[in-house]
Amino acid sequence: MNAHAPGPVPTSSSDDSPIAVLAEEHALILRAVELLERGLARLEAGTSMGGPFFAALVEFFQVFADRYHHGKEEGILFPFMVAEMDYPQKSGPVAVLSSDHTAGRAHVRAMADAAARLEAEPAVASELLEHGQAYAVLLRAHVDREDHKVFPTVEDFLGSDERAGLCAAFARFESAEGGQRTAAHYADVVGVLERDMGRLDRS
Amino acid sequence: MSNHEHGHHHGKEGTTPTQILMAEHELILQALEALGKRLDRMGDDPTPADRVYFEKAVEFLRGFADKCHHGKEEDLLFKRLGERGFPTQGGPIAVMLSEHQAGRAFIRGIAEGAAKIGSDPGAAEAIRHNGWGYIELLRNHIAKENEVLFPMADRALSAEDQHDLAHAFERFEAQETGAGVHERMVGLLQELRAGAG
Numbered sequence: 462m463n464a465h466a467p468g469p470v471p472t473s474s475s476d477d478s479p480i481a482v483l484a485e486e487h488a489l490i491l492r493a494v495e496l497l498e499r500g501l502a503r504l505e506a507g508t509s510m511g512g513p514f515f516a517a518l519v520e521f522f523q524v525f526a527d528r529y530h531h532g533k534e535e536g537i538l539f540p541f542m543v544a545e546m547d548y549p550q551k552s553g554p555v556a557v558l559s560s561d562h563t564a565g566r567a568h569v570r571a572m573a574d575a576a577a578r579l580e581a582e583p584a585v586a587s588e589l590l591e592h593g594q595a596y597a598v599l600l601r602a603h604v605d606r607e608d609h610k611v612f613p614t615v616e617d618f619l620g621s622d623e624r625a626g627l628c629a630a631f632a633r634f635e636s637a638e639g640g641q642r643t644a645a646h647y648a649d650v651v652g653v654l655e656r657d658m659g660r661l662d663r664s
Numbered sequence: 665m666s667n668h669e670h671g672h673h674h675g676k677e678g679t680t681p682t683q684i685l686m687a688e689h690e691l692i693l694q695a696l697e698a699l700g701k702r703l704d705r706m707g708d709d710p711t712p713a714d715r716v717y718f719e720k721a722v723e724f725l726r727g728f729a730d731k732c733h734h735g736k737e738e739d740l741l742f743k744r745l746g747e748r749g750f751p752t753q754g755g756p757i758a759v760m761l762s763e764h765q766a767g768r769a770f771i772r773g774i775a776e777g778a779a780k781i782g783s784d785p786g787a788a789e790a791i792r793h794n795g796w797g798y799i800e801l802l803r804n805h806i807a808k809e810n811e812v813l814f815p816m817a818d819r820a821l822s823a824e825d826q827h828d829l830a831h832a833f834e835r836f837e838a839q840e841t842g843a844g845v846h847e848r849m850v851g852l853l854q855e856l857r858a859g860a861g
Binding site: 511512513514516517520521524577580638639640641642643645646647649650653654657 | 707709710711712713714715716720781782851854855857858859860
């Protein structure tokens, strides 16, 4: 059958904690961030690291991290925090986390552009490095803020009704975003990139 | 997608063999749509993510479209139609069989193209050529079966034939596809849709 590394396969179901679902997705996102950092380190050292590797990571960040994961936060969790937990929308944690997402999108767009031109114009490596490194720093800090500061507070606030309501909303969102196995698919992609990277490191 | 769309009500009263096969056609058409989207988004320099995607597409097309679906047609439906007087060396059945063969060659081409990603600059062209070739072939093939062959089959097969075939389909699934394969195929189709672009 399929030899891809299995990896974590987060999907939402009603008996989960919605916060745990997001935290599991963070674990997959951090594996991709680590791959990005390792790829950038090779690029910086002048070791061969092709555009397609970065293009695959860009796809992961755009589809899984941004559309699928940040989409749930922006479309469901943050509005819940504003409406039910009285967080302000334009300041405080919700505003900071949302602006992280916006800043990240700009870096990923720049990485996509540089990755596509890397083979033809090796000089764009500097742009890839600049935006890639900035994105890795931003995303690590962002995930840390969510996992250690914001999410524990939300988790404490949730009763079983809120938990079930958020999980149901997550599941609806996931179905509309290509299906609940999006996470499984992108876990496979990350697994293959890790395997490729491991092979490069050994060669 | 839910399980009842495929494979879990073969013996159920009122579900004919051709209805079962047409329900499977719907799943195959969903996979073709996803594959086409992914082909559209693939650049000239395919990525490792493209490789993962096309390997999954090949696994689904071989495991579901070819083995599970075409297997039932070739080993059971077409055979029974032959026994009921349909020509098998010419006519629609021979055309369907040769299209199944052509489809296998396209799938092999996609698999070979995917294996070349990262090492051979011809990978994208091989995947595009064989991917679109397969999509076009299968869409036409499915339309011909749904609109021409299956209505002829429905008229030619007695109620008893249909009952037998529906049960034979169930046994075929149980024998030819191992434990967990059905769930794997359902999951793969979802992943193909999720990663289409």
